Amino acid sequence: MVDRKRILIVEDEFIIGDVLANILKQAGYSVCGIADSVNEALQMLEEYKPEFVLLDIYLKGKLTGIDLAGTLTDMNIPFIYISANSNQKVLDAAKMTNPYGFVIKPFRDKDVLTALDIAVYRHDNLLENGSRQTAHLQKKAAEILASSQTWELKMLQFGKAVQPYIPFEFLSFGLAQDNHDTFYELGFYRTGYDEYQVIGVNELMMITSLKLNELVRLKSNDIKGQIATWYDGNELDALLQSPSLKKVYTDKYHLRSHLTLPVMLPGGRVAYFNFYSRRPDAYQPDHLLLCNRFQPVVENFTDKMLNHEDSPLSSGNENYTKKQPAVISSQPNPFSGIIGNSYLLLNVFDNVTQVARADASVLILGESGTGKEKIAERIHALSLRKDKPFIKINCAALPTSLIDSELFGHEKGAFTGAHEKKIGRFEQAHSGTIFLDEIGELPLESQSKLLRVLQEREIERIGGRTVIKTDVRIIAATNRDLTKEVAEGRFRLDLFYRINVFPIVMPPLRDRKEDIPDLANHFLAIYARKIGKTVRGISPQVLENMTNYHWPGNIRELENLIERNVLLTKDDMITNMALPTQLEPHQHSTSATPEPVISTMSDGERAHIMAALKKCNGKIWGEGGAASLLNLPPTTLNSKMKKLGIRKDFGA
Ligand SMILES: Nc1ncnc2c1ncn2[C@@H]1O[C@H](COP(=O)(O)OP(=O)(O)OP(=O)(O)O)[C@@H](O)[C@H]1O
The missing domain is CATH 3.30.450.80 (Transcription factor LuxR-like, autoinducer-binding domain)
Incomplete structure (x- = not known):
């Protein structure tokens, strides 16, 4: 149960202020005052020291809620806007003040309480807040x-x-x-x-x-x-x-x-x-x-x-x-094995160091193949839970019907085919970390169940009667724009707020080109050893071409390309490397004589898969899905898509 806070309402319409106060009081909050102007709010802030503020934008007097927001930030008092304003400029200005939430009038009781619940949760969990820092x-x-x-x-x-x-x-x-x-x-x-x-x-x-x-x-x-x-x-x-x-x-x-x-x-x-x-x-x-x-x-x-x-x-x-x-x-480097020292990657390392021991939920955002999973592993390894399980689940690789049983487990006989009791991933991860990869693919129904686990910290196996307490840290990752998913109704806003406590953005490879030569040489050494070939290096011209390429599949694509070239090369030096065709590899190349581009096997495969996806409107699973059209198990298609850097919306 959340700690009930002392709240100040700043609202110039008396009736709305009163309604809000009632909603809050009934939910157990204490309302310390209703101010109708910024000046009155400033006095009440001084007098009542509220822990939270509900803030209207237009108030009595010249000053607006947006003006007050700066003072609230300075005083470290979190606030939520409650406004009927739909002027984009005003909304943008309000957004810039970093509110903890936004409720649009007219509102339902539930809207206000959910927004407040999320805001309180976020504030209490905000990493290293002022005094701790x-x-x-x-x-x-x-x-x-x-x-x-x-x-x-x-x-x-x-x-x-x-x-x-x-x-x-x-x-x-x-x-x-x-x-x-x-x-x-x-x-x-x-x-x-x-x-x-x-x-x-x-x-x-x-x-x-x-x-x-x-x-x-x-x-x-x-x-x-x-x-x-x-x-x-x-x-x-x-x-x-x-x-x-x-x-x-x-x-x-x-x-x-x-x-x-x-x-x-x-x-x-x-x-x-x-x-x-x-x-x-x-x-x-x-x-x-x-x-x-x-x-x-x-x-x-x-x-x-x-x-x-x-x-x-x-x-x-x-x-x-x-x-x-x-x-x-100072050695040892906790990020050894994660190659690159571009400032964008160093920034990610700093974020990881900051969040790892804090036990907060982490959301890792970034395109496919940028290293999200690697970063999730490192967060766990640097956390106080490092000796406990790290359980990974790819939400995209499971058929919808199996997701709940996979996450939460089931009792014997819970449904047709449930011959044995199954312990779900959450239970397996107890006292450790669960990594929910591609969380953006989770169906809405499972999102509700996940939300409950996060709120109540307990699960129920399918067909089970008992509630099982869990203590699990959540790390989630997605290559989708979750705010867009929320806007389009495919992702729950409340779940988004719960998991978006500490976002870490993995930069795409094209934004950290300076890391490409190191990564290429790193994978060269790995695959030369694995394959048992002596390959000394990659020619400067090839490295330059690689640096100019767009890398839609990011590091995974680079890794696969190096593996293939180590396999194919007859020399001890890679002096020629065909980069995938469709993305204008020489776009920015300074090379005077561009290398001829040879279409590779995987280019053909990629084109084939993309055509199938297009035909099926992006559907992978089930009847009329690309997997059945290609006569492939959906999981195989999924991993092929990953390998080739094809996104679910079949762009690359
Ligand atoms: N900085 C790095 N140094 C070395 N290898 C890396 C680095 N980043 C990623 N890799 C490797 O690249 C591949 C893709 O990384 P990873 O699976 O972590 O990406 P991802 O963002 O989780 O992809 P997806 O969204 O498709 O699941 C893996 O083989 C991983 O080991």
Whole structure:
């Protein structure tokens, strides 16, 4: 049963406010007030400290619910909009404020209570909410300060402790450049999951071919803000019109967004933690909120570090020189075997690290073959449940009639053919993790049952009379756009909210092309060993073609292609590789003489399957389905489609 909250209603129509209050009270919530304007709401927030707010958009007075939303976010009070407004612009503006839900007027009691139930659940389960995050960082900072590492390693450890909350590919720490005697700046450039290049002054001079006095001059051009600020791609471009040290970093490391966190120190000195990312939209208002929360911890840490015995910043004029080796990495890497160090993949690793031990439900989104299952396994392996079962079920590979019995089990004689009692996957996964792959394919009826398991944490075997308690962590994955599925009535909204507690998006391979050569060589080594051939490598031209290809089937497609080519090659080097035809492999190729494209066996197979799917309107199972047309068992067709990167809606 959910903890009943103290709720403030902000609504200018008296009758609606009253109706809402009654609905809430009858459901056991406590209503601490009904405000009809933003000003009155602000007073009531102060007075009653509500735990939740139901918020209308248009209110008495000039200010709207959208204006109030920012204050609620600052106060860490979750809110749901209740509005009749259908103006798209207004709805978009409301959406930008990150509400916990949206109920459209006129509403039924059930709508309000379900939205609230989901919102309360989400808020309570929100990972590492404010105080936990700060407490966590504080604990880390104390551990780092008490450790016997060098000064710069401590700075790096602190940056790494902040990384899950404020991501970066480059972090620089330094004192504001207010005179020309000293230059204190230390950079950390992320090169792998837990690998950083330390950039001290000497490295900086080497990398930039600039002299110290030039760096000093550039740094004095950097904006010296007094409060934490973030810049997205466009803002950063505008900020860096003229030469500065920040511009040197962004040009050198291809950084596209930036967040600066100034730290006020005793004696009026100002230090900066400058975070940079390659994503143009890496920083959001939430990060500023975090900066505010973290401020005392960061100030305390920085102050202690400045007075640290080997601090280069406390000892007068000495410019900072790095003492550590150039690359710092702490082994072992929990993501070994997952190849790639593009910033998009590193971002996924950060998310996994953050969520793994939190026990929250995780939804992994991404196209087919992007590594969703691999990531699910890693979340389990890094969780406190790691020694308990990890049970995987592919919701798409089961005929509808068998899904419930597979998930929840059945008693002997429960239905024709149920000769034996069957323990379902949920029961098997007890105290461990269940991975519901392709959850978007789950029929609506099974979705309701799944929802019940998530809410009540208990299951019933088909034909069974007893309720069985389960303690299972859910990781779900889908290549569908679930919000679209919800909009089109194929996926339950309440289930979507339950599983969408912590979404992780797997980037498609075409968005992380820099990982392609490493992946190709990784699979080459695996298949050469498996097949027993000596294949030394892949020619640069082939690698370039691969990098320019679109990879609709993502890593699975790349893996299959390498396997086939290892099998086919007669040389010890792969110098020629036919890429599938239909997707303009040389679209962006810089190659002067494009390689002739040879259609492969799987091209024919793919075309054949796609034609069958088209004929059957995408239906795979049962009468009139593509499987029977092709004379294949549906499960075989399904796995062939996966292998060839064909989606259920038969696009590729
Ligand atoms: N980063 C990676 N490094 C090495 N191998 C990978 C990586 N990502 C995925 N793979 C391999 O690619 C194949 C496809 O990955 P996986 O099955 O995890 O994808 P998926 O997104 O779950 O696909 P689907 O949606 O079709 O189920 C697997 O063989 C997996 O081991």
